[in-house]
Amino acid sequence: MKAKDLRSKDAAELNKELMDLLKAQFSLRMQKATQQLTNTTQLNTVRRDIARVRTLLQERANAK
Secondary structure, eight states: HHHHHTTTOOOOHHHHHHHHHHHHHHHHHHHHHHOOOEEEHHHHHHHHHHHHHHHHHHHHHHOO
């Protein structure tokens, strides 16, 4: 997910995206704990996507 794509979304869409990413992160963590996760780089990717979304939400909150 690119930051450029996220910038075109409004706050409601970003919050929905954040919730989806957090659910995905939880699911990946559970898969890792039960040793069912084969591609562990997905955890890093999702974690960074969460950071991107939170950064954009914070930027918009500070701009007001």
